[in-house]
Amino acid sequence: MNNSDTIKILFIAGFERSGSTIVNRVLGQIEGFVAWGELRDVWQHGLVEDRTCSCGKRFNQCPVWTDIIKSFFDAQQGKITPQEMIALSKLARNAFYLENFGLPLPRSVNLNVQKYLSQLENLYTAIQSKTNSRVIVDSTKAAWYATLLKESSKIDLYVLHLVRDPRGVCYSLQSRKMKGELASQWYNPIHASVTWRFKNVLSEKLSALESEQYLRLRYEDFIDRPSYYIELIMDFLKEGLSEPLFKENEKSLEMKVDHLFAGSPSSRFNQGVVNLKLDNRWKKELNPINKTLITNITKPQISEYGYLKGP
Ligand SMILES: [Zn+2]
Numbered sequence: 001m002n003n004s005d006t007i008k009i010l011f012i013a014g015f016e017r018s019g020s021t022i023v024n025r026v027l028g029q030i031e032g033f034v035a036w037g038e039l040r041d042v043w044q045h046g047l048v049e050d051r052t053c054s055c056g057k058r059f060n061q062c063p064v065w066t067d068i069i070k071s072f073f074d075a076q077q078g079k080i081t082p083q084e085m086i087a088l089s090k091l092a093r094n095a096f097y098l099e100n101f102g103l104p105l106p107r108s109v110n111l112n113v114q115k116y117l118s119q120l121e122n123l124y125t126a127i128q129s130k131t132n133s134r135v136i137v138d139s140t141k142a143a144w145y146a147t148l149l150k151e152s153s154k155i156d157l158y159v160l161h162l163v164r165d166p167r168g169v170c171y172s173l174q175s176r177k178m179k180g181e182l183a184s185q186w187y188n189p190i191h192a193s194v195t196w197r198f199k200n201v202l203s204e205k206l207s208a209l210e211s212e213q214y215l216r217l218r219y220e221d222f223i224d225r226p227s228y229y230i231e232l233i234m235d236f237l238k239e240g241l242s243e244p245l246f247k248e249n250e251k252s253l254e255m256k257v258d259h260l261f262a263g264s265p266s267s268r269f270n271q272g273v274v275n276l277k278l279d280n281r282w283k284k285e286l287n288p289i290n291k292t293l294i295t296n297i298t299k300p301q302i303s304e305y306g307y308l309k310g311p
Contacts, residue, residue, distance in 0.1 A: 006156040007124045007155050009135070009136045009138055013142075016173075025267060029245055029254070030135075037260035037261060039124075039138045039140055041262055043083075072126040124154075124155065142199075147209065166197075167286055170196075174187075196301075223277070227247070252273050
């Protein structure tokens with residue numbers, strides 16, 4: 001599927017702390033692309049929690065999001081609320097896992113999942129029309145959400161499966177935990193490794209939906225050669241660059257003000273000239289016992305992704 005009547009979405013799949021916020025923002029600097037983070041959470045983190053947008057305003061005061069959300073709700077004529085979208089999102093996620101375990105879904109559940117999908121189509125339509133964009137980059141990451149979007153005849157979905165060495169991911173989660181960030185509190189190295197493996201296996205399965213619209217990319221490679229990988233992603237999307245984002249062999253670019261309401265705080269608010277740099281502190285600072293534990297739990301994947309051979 002590829003025609004002008006569909007909404008082209010580049011969906012970043014994978015596990016958290018894998019560099020998706022910075023990759024999302026780099027892609028958002030391309031003319032015709034709009035990249036504002038994890039769009040699944042616009043209802044909870046945006047409308048309900050009213051988090052600070054990366055433009056500096058609260059979500060409900062951000063003029064760009066206000067315009068999009070007004071367009072979405074005007075089209076609904078009061079038929080849906082943010083709380084209903086949050087409940088439908090949880091239901092759709094649970095339905096995906098039940099189906100994966102081979103359990104039949106009641107008809108009422110299927111109807112609600114379809115209702116959720118049609119409202120998501122309305123959201124992406126509002127984003128596309130209000131931003132006049134050709135490609136929407138969504139770094140929601142969850143495989144269940146991508147599987148659902150793939151069902152839509154209105155959406156042309158491309159999956160960028162972003163992976164990062166799990167030892168770097170676990171180190172990053174530990175650092176966030178030390179800073180007291182709530183979302184990281186429930187991770188320990190074993191739990192993080194098992195979840196990293198599970199979510200990456202689910203993301204790999206997205207290639208079965210349409211192999212030509214699935215691309216796996218190591219975050220470390222992207223940071224090492226951003227101009228090369230941006231061109232690769234553009235070829236994958238069948239898009240063209242009006243001008244290069246990076247000079248050959250350079251890693252800095254000019255970032256405009258974006259409108260992300262969630263994502264890595266260290267990458268979300270950067271503006272002006274931003275230099276891409278890999279955080280490799282885990283190689284020296286990760287506890288050796290944890291390093292061995294994480295390596296062994298994730299071995300099949302890190303071997304396949306080439307992390308046992310070095311960069
Ligand atoms: Zn904003």
